[in-house]
Amino acid sequence: xxxxxxxxxxxxxxxxxxxxxxxxxxxxxxxxxxxxxxxxxxxxxxxxxxxxxxxxxxxxxxxxxxxxxxxxxxxxxxxxxxxxxxxxxxxxxxxxxxxxxxxxxxxxxxxxxxxxxxxx
Amino acid sequence: xxxxxxxxxxxxxxxxxxxxxxxxxxxxxxxxxxxxxxxxxxxxxxxxxxxxxxxxxxxxxxxxxxxxxxxxxxxxxxxxxxxxxxxxxxxxxxxxxxxxxxxxxxxxxxxxxxxxxxxxxxxxxxxxxxxxxxxxxxxxxxxxxxxxxxxxxxxxxxxxxxxxxxxxxxxxxxxxxxxxxxxxxxxxxxxxxxxxxxxxxxxxxxxxxxxxxxxxxxxxxxxxxxxxxxxxxxxxxxxxxxxxxxxxxxxxxxxxxxxxxxxxxxxxxxxxxxxxxxxxxxxxxxxxxxxxxxxxxxxxxxxxxxxxxxxxxxxxxxxxxxxxxxxxxxxxxxxxxxxxxxxxxxxxxxxx
Numbered sequence: 225x226x227x228x229x230x231x232x233x234x235x236x237x238x239x240x241x242x243x244x245x246x247x248x249x250x251x252x253x254x255x256x257x258x259x260x261x262x263x264x265x266x267x268x269x270x271x272x273x274x275x276x277x278x279x280x281x282x283x284x285x286x287x288x289x290x291x292x293x294x295x296x297x298x299x300x301x302x303x304x305x306x307x308x309x310x311x312x313x314x315x316x317x318x319x320x321x322x323x324x325x326x327x328x329x330x331x332x333x334x335x336x337x338x339x340x341x342x343x344x
Numbered sequence: 345x346x347x348x349x350x351x352x353x354x355x356x357x358x359x360x361x362x363x364x365x366x367x368x369x370x371x372x373x374x375x376x377x378x379x380x381x382x383x384x385x386x387x388x389x390x391x392x393x394x395x396x397x398x399x400x401x402x403x404x405x406x407x408x409x410x411x412x413x414x415x416x417x418x419x420x421x422x423x424x425x426x427x428x429x430x431x432x433x434x435x436x437x438x439x440x441x442x443x444x445x446x447x448x449x450x451x452x453x454x455x456x457x458x459x460x461x462x463x464x465x466x467x468x469x470x471x472x473x474x475x476x477x478x479x480x481x482x483x484x485x486x487x488x489x490x491x492x493x494x495x496x497x498x499x500x501x502x503x504x505x506x507x508x509x510x511x512x513x514x515x516x517x518x519x520x521x522x523x524x525x526x527x528x529x530x531x532x533x534x535x536x537x538x539x540x541x542x543x544x545x546x547x548x549x550x551x552x553x554x555x556x557x558x559x560x561x562x563x564x565x566x567x568x569x570x571x572x573x574x575x576x577x578x579x580x581x582x583x584x585x586x587x588x589x590x591x592x593x594x595x596x597x598x599x600x601x602x603x604x605x606x607x608x609x610x611x612x613x614x615x616x617x618x619x620x621x622x623x624x625x626x627x628x629x630x631x632x633x634x635x636x637x638x639x640x641x642x643x644x645x646x647x648x649x650x651x652x653x654x655x656x657x658x659x660x661x662x663x664x665x666x667x668x669x670x671x672x673x674x675x676x677x678x679x680x681x682x683x684x685x686x687x688x689x690x691x692x693x694x695x696x
Contacts, residue, residue, distance in 0.1 A: 233485075233489060235489040235492075235493070236489050236492065239489065239492035239493055239495075239496055240492070242496045242500070243492070243495065243496055243499070246496070246499050246500060279485070308481075308484050308485040308487075308488045309481070313582070315551065315555075316581075329488070329555070330488035330489070330491070330492065331488055331489070331491050331492030331495055332492065
């Protein structure tokens with residue numbers, strides 16, 4: 225399973241990488257501190273899971289999602305947008321968007337990710 | 345008027361007008377006028393009516409009426425309607441008039457000062473609020489990263505003895521996180537311009553529970569949710585969620601240590617022109633002497649309280665609702681909230 229981690233925060237990249245490595249999810253993980261570089265790579269390659277930070281200087285998680293939909297169309301990978309925000313409007317924005325698209329609060333919950341992947 | 349200008353032109357900048365219309369125009373052209381003196385009886389308009397007409401545009405200007413007849417009713421009227429500072433009798437006395445004008449100028453300057461200070465205070469208050477909100481968001485962002493590291497360490501580090509530290513550290517982080525969330529919610533609730541949308545209470549309760557999952561151990565809370573509303577309900581979704589979320593958070597702290605668990609019944613029913621939301625638990629309860637200050641942030645004795653209930657009350661009141669609480673120590677607490685249905689308001693704004 226190919227997993228792309230996109231976050232401008234080095235600590236979060238480190239933590240999420242380690243969390244995935246210690247979980248039961250067998251994955252090859254590539255991380256990108258620059259979301260625009262990450263976007264190019266994800267669009268050009270087959271990626272099964274994208275875990276992206278919602279708040280980045282170059283692009284928001286939602287903006288990133290829109291670009292992914294443009295380049296992937298129907299073959300949308302599982303996409304987890306991670307946020308530290310408690311803003312209700314943000315949650316409502318993502319509700320019911322697509323079964324493969326989830327907005328989760330940080331830190332990454334690998335058990336929940338494992339369950340989601342098992343259902344997908 | 346000629347005599348007035350001749351006497352006072354050296355001390356004051358005197359602007360004259362021979363009609364109410366001309367007076368209004370002169371005030372538009374000279375907005376820094378501090379004192380305005382008008383005759384009581386003029387052609388087509390009284391001095392009171394003239395002052396009433398300029399009150400909104402020139403609220404700080406000090407108004408003085410000159411009159412040849414002393415009518416008590418007119419005087420009371422002038423003070424109430426036109427906020428006249430002084431009534432002076434004609435023919436006017438130079439000394440009295442001078443003293444009155446000087447006092448009026450002093451009053452104008454003082455009022456303007458206060459108004460300016462108030463504006464500055466409001467600006468500072470706004471800036472401070474924004475700073476606290478921004479700082480809380482940024483701190484929270486770092487905190488959740490730390491939380492991630494703790495989770496990781498607890499998974500990786502199987503060293504004897506150290507495993508005990510991680511849950512405690514995690515609990516500490518979650519408590520700080522909750523405080524930051526409260527600060528953020530407080531700011532956002534304060535700034536929020538209410539909108540009325542249809543509320544699905546089942547979804548709201550679910551969402552709140554999911555959001556609190558990181559902070560609260562719901563395994564100790566036996567929650568029964570009964571949504572019995574038949575009428576579509578419209579109000580502010582952000583504030584409704586804030587109320588339910590903070591009440592759930594509060595209930596979590598009410599577990600009786602002897603029992604180890606708490607039962608919580610959430611019932612939402614139709615009420616006249618709104619809904620009734622009832623939170624009933626069998627927790628530790630609240631002592632009578634604590635009930636009166638339950639929704640305050642700081643008690644009269646200076647001690648700080650849990651912000652959750654303060655946020656609940658603030659949100660309920662912002663929705664024009666009501667909240668009351670009853671409790672029996674050792675047996676449990678009941679919160680009863682009424683929220684009005686804003687369906688007509690929501691329908692009106694959707695047709696506009």
